[in-house]
Amino acid sequence: MSPYVQQSNISYFQVTEFILLGLPGIHNWQHWLSLPLAIIYLLALGANLLILLTIWQETSLHQPMYEFLGILSAVDMGLATTIMPKILFIFWFDAKAISLSECFAQMFAIHCFMGMESGIFLCMAIDRYIAICYPLRYPSIISFTFVLRSSGFMVLRNVLLSIPVSVLASQRDYCSKYEIEHCLCSNLGVTNLACDDKRINHLYQLVLGWMIMGTDLIIIIFSYAQILCSVLRLNSAEATSKALSTCSSHLILILFFYTAIVVLSITHLTEKKFPLIPVLFNVLHNVIPPALNPMVYALRTRDLRLGFYRVLGLSP
Numbered sequence: 001m002s003p004y005v006q007q008s009n010i011s012y013f014q015v016t017e018f019i020l021l022g023l024p025g026i027h028n029w030q031h032w033l034s035l036p037l038a039i040i041y042l043l044a045l046g047a048n049l050l051i052l053l054t055i056w057q058e059t060s061l062h063q064p065m066y067e068f069l070g071i072l073s074a075v076d077m078g079l080a081t082t083i084m085p086k087i088l089f090i091f092w093f094d095a096k097a098i099s100l101s102e103c104f105a106q107m108f109a110i111h112c113f114m115g116m117e118s119g120i121f122l123c124m125a126i127d128r129y130i131a132i133c134y135p136l137r138y139p140s141i142i143s144f145t146f147v148l149r150s151s152g153f154m155v156l157r158n159v160l161l162s163i164p165v166s167v168l169a170s171q172r173d174y175c176s177k178y179e180i181e182h183c184l185c186s187n188l189g190v191t192n193l194a195c196d197d198k199r200i201n202h203l204y205q206l207v208l209g210w211m212i213m214g215t216d217l218i219i220i221i222f223s224y225a226q227i228l229c230s231v232l233r234l235n236s237a238e239a240t241s242k243a244l245s246t247c248s249s250h251l252i253l254i255l256f257f258y259t260a261i262v263v264l265s266i267t268h269l270t271e272k273k274f275p276l277i278p279v280l281f282n283v284l285h286n287v288i289p290p291a292l293n294p295m296v297y298a299l300r301t302r303d304l305r306l307g308f309y310r311v312l313g314l315s316p
Contacts, residue, residue: 014175015175017098018097018098018100018179018185019098019178020097020180020183020184021096021179021182023283024182026276033091037287041080041287041291044080044287045081047294048073050294050311052070052073055067055069061304061307064144065124065127067144068120068123069297071147071151072117072121073293076289076290077290079110079113079286080286080290082109082110083286083287087184100174103185106185107166107169107185107187107190108165108166112158114286115154115158115212116154118212118217119154119157119216121250121253121257122219125219125224126219126223128224129223129224129226132227132247133226158212161212164204168200168201169190172191172194172196172198174193177193178193180193182279182282184283184286186282187205224247249296249297256292260285260288260289264281
């Protein structure tokens with residue numbers, strides 16, 4: 001009998017731990033991927049910590065736009081840290097076992113941080129919409145209080161909506177299968193091992209995606225459509241260029257984030273034929289954006305770049 005299942009006093013086995021097998025089809029040499037993943041993870045932590053430190057020390061960056069960026073950096077570090085240490089332990093030490101409670105906690109954290117990232121992108125889009133379309137009203141609308149309230153709302157929204165994911169998963173009956181062809185505890189990957197009906201888990205996953213990602217994306221598209229219309233009405237080419245420049249960094253990150261989600265969803269359709277593709281995309285989607293976001297802002301935001309130089313004691 002496997003050590004990861006125990007026999008009940010009736011007639012079936014009850015799973016007590018899951019086994020995360022890693023990347024499907026390449027188990028024997030997947031440890032070679034640990035080095036680039038570890039470098040990306042450390043880069044994400046270092047770059048986002050630098051952004052937080054720079055925004056905290058530079059009084060000129062104490063503006064809503066940069067405060068939202070600081071919150072995004074904290075969310076990025078949380079998202080990457082939720083999965084990367086466990087993945088590296090699997091690759092380096094073959095530590096594949098994960099308790100049910102730890103697995104469900106990781107599942108909750110992934111959904112919560114992903115929703116938070118989408119929510120902060122929405123807040124940043126609203127910030128740029130007010131700044132460009134209603135510049136005279138911007139100081140009275142987008143204040144420090146607005147940043148606190150909107151961020152608090154996003155935390156509350158995503159915590160409350162992510163709790164049922166783990167609760168519903170924990171209520172399933174895992175009676176025999178315990179090996180997960182993945183590096184992390186994804187909702188569908190775990191609940192597919194259940195012996196009882198898991199349709200409610202799949203339905204809630206779909207509803208949750210539309211409630212959070214779908215709603216956020218619709219509002220973001222509307223905001224940037226209004227921004228584009230407002231910018232095109234400007235008579236000054238310099239003003240138009242400046243307005244577009246302030247939005248470009250946000251737009252690049254938003255497009256990458258949501259495009260990656262769409263690609264990830266599409267790759268799940270090939271899961272039976274190419275099981276490695278969706279798993280690898282899922283891992284990369286949780287670690288590459290946290291490393292990419294600071295680079296985009298460092299390259300495209302002059303004030304933040306100058307702040308980096310001062311914090312690091314370098315000359316621009």
